Amino acid sequence: MSASLELVEVxxxxxxxxxxxxxxxxxxxxxxxxxxxxxxxxIEVASFVNPARVPQMADAEAVIAALPRxxxxxxxxxxxxxxxxxxxxxxxxxxxxxxxxxxxxFGARNQKQSSDQSxxxxxxxxxxxxxxxxxxxVTIAVAFGxxxxxxxxxxxxxxxxxxxxxxxxxxxxxxDTIGVARPDEVARLVRLVxxxxxxxxxxxxxxxxRGMGVANGLxxxxxxxxxxxxxxxxxxxxxxAPGAAGNTATEAMAYALPEAFGLDLPRLVETARWLDARLxxxxxxxxxxxxx
Amino acid sequence: MSASLELVEVxxxxxxxxxxxxxxxxxxxxxxxxxxxxxxxxIEVASFVNPARVPQMADAEAVIAALPRxxxxxxxxxxxxxxxxxxxxxxxxxxxxxxxxxxxxFGARNQKQSSDQSxxxxxxxxxxxxxxxxxxxVTIAVAFGxxxxxxxxxxxxxxxxxxxxxxxxxxxxxxDTIGVARPDEVARLVRLVxxxxxxxxxxxxxxxxRGMGVANGLxxxxxxxxxxxxxxxxxxxxxxAPGAAGNTATEAMAYALPEAFGLDLPRLVETARWLDARLxxxxxxxxxxxxx
Numbered sequence: 001m002s003a004s005l006e007l008v009e010v011x012x013x014x015x016x017x018x019x020x021x022x023x024x025x026x027x028x029x030x031x032x033x034x035x036x037x038x039x040x041x042x043i044e045v046a047s048f049v050n051p052a053r054v055p056q057m058a059d060a061e062a063v064i065a066a067l068p069r070x071x072x073x074x075x076x077x078x079x080x081x082x083x084x085x086x087x088x089x090x091x092x093x094x095x096x097x098x099x100x101x102x103x104x105x106f107g108a109r110n111q112k113q114s115s116d117q118s119x120x121x122x123x124x125x126x127x128x129x130x131x132x133x134x135x136x137x138v139t140i141a142v143a144f145g146x147x148x149x150x151x152x153x154x155x156x157x158x159x160x161x162x163x164x165x166x167x168x169x170x171x172x173x174x175x176d177t178i179g180v181a182r183p184d185e186v187a188r189l190v191r192l193v194x195x196x197x198x199x200x201x202x203x204x205x206x207x208x209x210r211g212m213g214v215a216n217g218l219x220x221x222x223x224x225x226x227x228x229x230x231x232x233x234x235x236x237x238x239x240x241a242p243g244a245a246g247n248t249a250t251e252a253m254a255y256a257l258p259e260a261f262g263l264d265l266p267r268l269v270e271t272a273r274w275l276d277a278r279l280x281x282x283x284x285x286x287x288x289x290x291x292x
Numbered sequence: 293m294s295a296s297l298e299l300v301e302v303x304x305x306x307x308x309x310x311x312x313x314x315x316x317x318x319x320x321x322x323x324x325x326x327x328x329x330x331x332x333x334x335i336e337v338a339s340f341v342n343p344a345r346v347p348q349m350a351d352a353e354a355v356i357a358a359l360p361r362x363x364x365x366x367x368x369x370x371x372x373x374x375x376x377x378x379x380x381x382x383x384x385x386x387x388x389x390x391x392x393x394x395x396x397x398f399g400a401r402n403q404k405q406s407s408d409q410s411x412x413x414x415x416x417x418x419x420x421x422x423x424x425x426x427x428x429x430v431t432i433a434v435a436f437g438x439x440x441x442x443x444x445x446x447x448x449x450x451x452x453x454x455x456x457x458x459x460x461x462x463x464x465x466x467x468d469t470i471g472v473a474r475p476d477e478v479a480r481l482v483r484l485v486x487x488x489x490x491x492x493x494x495x496x497x498x499x500x501x502r503g504m505g506v507a508n509g510l511x512x513x514x515x516x517x518x519x520x521x522x523x524x525x526x527x528x529x530x531x532x533a534p535g536a537a538g539n540t541a542t543e544a545m546a547y548a549l550p551e552a553f554g555l556d557l558p559r560l561v562e563t564a565r566w567l568d569a570r571l572x573x574x575x576x577x578x579x580x581x582x583x584x
Contacts (some may be wrong), residue, residue, distance in 0.1 A: 019386060119490055179582070182548055183510060211544050211578030215507040244582045252503050286503030290471070290536045 006227040006262040007062060009040040011275065013078055014247055015235030016056050019278045025059045031275060032075075033068045035232060039248075040073075043291075044097065044229075047078035048087040073191070074135070079113060085125045088134070094137035096208065098122045099175075100164070102157050102210045103146035106177075119160050122248035123167035126224065131170055137171035138164050139205055141191065145180035154189050156198045165197040171227070172197050176216065178238060179209025181221035187227055191224035203227040206248045208284075209238045213248030214256050221257075230254060233272035234285040245284040255287045265291070298519040299545060299553040300495065301332040303567065305339050305370055306539055306542070307527030308348050313571045316352045317358065323567060324367075325360045327524060330559035331544075332365075336389065338377040340368035356383045366427070372403060377417045380426070387416070387427035390414045391467075392456070394449050395438035398469075402462045415459035419579035422460055428462040428547050430456050430492065431497055444483050450488045457489040463519070464489050468508065470530060471501025471537075474512035482515035494545075495519040500576075501530045505540030506548050513549075520545060525564035526577040537576040545578045 007169075012032050016023055019118040023031070035043055045067065051058035067075055077093040079085045088096045100118035101107040107118050121137050131134035143157045161172050170282065174189055181189075186204065192201050206213050206228065230253045236246020251268040254261055261279045265287075272288035275281075283289050304324050308315055315323070320337075327335055335360065343350035359367055369385040371377045380388045392410035393399040399410050402435065414430050421428035435449045453464050466481055473481075486494050486577065496512040498505050498520065508522045522545045528538020543560040546553060557579075565582035567573075575581050 043512060068469060182550070184549075187408075209578065209582050210547055211503070211506060212548060213540070215510055218507055226556075249347060249503070255502055256504060256507060257476075258474070286501065287538060290501050290530075 005077040008042045008229045009035045009250060010044040010229045010247055011235050013044040015231035018237040019235055019279050022056055025062045025280055028063050030064045034271040036068055036073055039263040040164055044076040049080055061091055063094050081121055082125055082128055089132050096129045098125050098138040099141050101141045102152050103142045103149050105148035106142045106146045120165055126167040126169050136168045136169050139173040139175050141175045142177045143174040144176045144185055144263045146180050154192055158192050161193045161196050162277035165200055171201050171203050173203035173205050174204035179207030181216055183215045186216040187219040187223040190220045190225045194224050196277045198284035201226045205229040208234055208245040208248045214252050217248055217253055232268055233275045249285040251287040297552040300334045300519060301542060302521045302539055303325045303523035303527050305336040307523035310514040310529040311527060311571050314348055317354045319570055320355050321358045326563040328365060331555040334366045336368040340376035341372055346542045353383055356385050357432040373413050374417055374420055377420045381424050388421045390417050390430040391433050393433045394444045395434045395441050398434045398438045402411050411455055418461050428461050429466050430461045431465040433467045434469045435466040436468045436477055439470050441583055446484055449569040450484050453485045454489050457492055463493050463495050465495035467497035468499055471499030473508055475507045478508045479511040482512045482517050486516050493518045497521040499514035500526055500537040500540045506544050507542055509545055524560055525567045541577040544578040
């Protein structure tokens with residue numbers, strides 16, 4: 001099992017996006033370089049969104065221009081629409097990540113779109129990126145629960161995954177954006193989506209809001225997910241649960257599965273502490289606190 | 293699976309024992325009554341140890357005299373030696389829990405005993421309690437890792453479990469006293485100990501120091517453990533990792549397996565917040581923080 005697993009380091013993008021403090025470009029580049037030094041080989045580094053809405057990501061192009069390039073490392077930039085994809089294509093980003101939502105209310109509040117509209121837009125963006133010859137994958141957000149609608153029907157997520165798969169991404173992810181999923185729910189949805197989109201690989205994006213991040217990640221892997229997202233320090237918070245932990249901490253996944261991801265635990269812990277200090281953030285990562 | 297699982301609520305004993313603030317007897321009794329109201333049916337309520345060494349437990353007899361008695365609820369008192377068992381036998385406590393250690397250095401520092409001596413004493417105490425007709429079980433502490441010696445050899449723990457089983461306890465537990473275990477290690481040790489002591493049931497006592505509590509609990513259950521210890525609020529701290537979480541939070545296990553333990557999640561969360569306030573403790577339970 002171990003050799004085929006992968007962890008996507010999302011601290012530079014999802015980790016920072018929900019933190020209050022704006023990190024200077026140089027610090028973002030240092031965070032990415034530290035992640036690479038700790039063994040990360042696939043890293044979400046920026047998002048091509050409206051800088052007026054997401055000031056933390058206003059320097060996307062500058063971060064990408066300064067990336068510590070390596071032949072074995074893939075850098076991901078996020079886009080929500082064709083405009084974002086076009087911006088991404090103007091950079092040297094290796095992979096474009098797209099996002100659609102499984103809940104109409106979440107979509108309406110977050111991006112003024114229904115779930116269906118967000119899937120249409122993601123499919124169009126996937127095709128745009130593919131035509132340009134760029135690696136592209138897609139994430140289904142709020143795939144387990146929505147802060148406004150509650151539980152999300154797995155059948156709905158499976159139907160979305162099928163539509164996305166037809167557009168030809170390299171990978172499909174299901175995201176527990178607000179950290180409400182239970183391990184059995186994660187295992188079930190991963191199995192259903194895998195069956196629906198095989199042979200496409202399935203990634204999971206899990207938040208630790210209720211302390212289920214590690215258990216959910218292990219359940220996803222057990223159910224056949226090949227790749228898990230995680231963020232150094234458990235950064236990312238949750239706009240719907242102030243003060244809560246954010247993404248599952250990279251160092252927690254590395255602790256739970258020490259052989260699986262090729263990561264250097266002491267370096268991750270050191271970087272988590274560095275990042276918390278840079279952000280003026282109260283540490284939420286149990287591994288970083290207890291091993292630091 | 294669900295129907296056969298059990299959670300032992302340990303906040304009134306292990307949860308409080310490593311917290312700085314001394315809770316008055318009336319508050320301990322209220323905590324126990326709240327746990328019962330939330331569905332707990334097996335609760336560790338006191339330990340019969342030297343009050344000079346553990347002031348938090350000095351009122352063991354008073355707590356037991358004031359317990360909210362129910363025919364379907366078992367209250368456990370902890371003892372470390374024959375003197376503790378004799379004190380326990382003088383009370384109406386339903387079950388006596390004994391403890392031995394898997395590490396010589398931990399034993400020497402904690403109770404001035406080698407591991408072997410602690411096992412001998414536990415066996416003697418088990419026989420004493422049995423002869424008195426009292427329910428009795430035993431826990432192997434630092435069964436995964438020792439703060440002084442590092443990793444503990446599973447073969448050593450299995451050998452201890454066999455010796456303990458011969459003394460006739462109702463149940464044997466393995467404890468990750470300092471919260472260093474990984475899910476695969478928990479699953480492995482539970483399997484080995486089960487094979488060694490069958491048909492005796494195996495319980496696990498897991499700490500959340502490194503955020504592995506839920507994942508480890510699920511791994512233990514998957515490996516055949518019937519019972520898990522947990523503490524409301526994740527109380528219990530860790531003397532070897534200041535500021536760290538303590539026991540796995542009861543509300544986290546109840547969130548992960550909502551049908552398994554017959555527990556009322558909102559009542560657990562409310563009690564976690566009440567207990568943290570009573571102890572003047574910074575909340576460490578993600579479930580209590582995000583659902584409260």
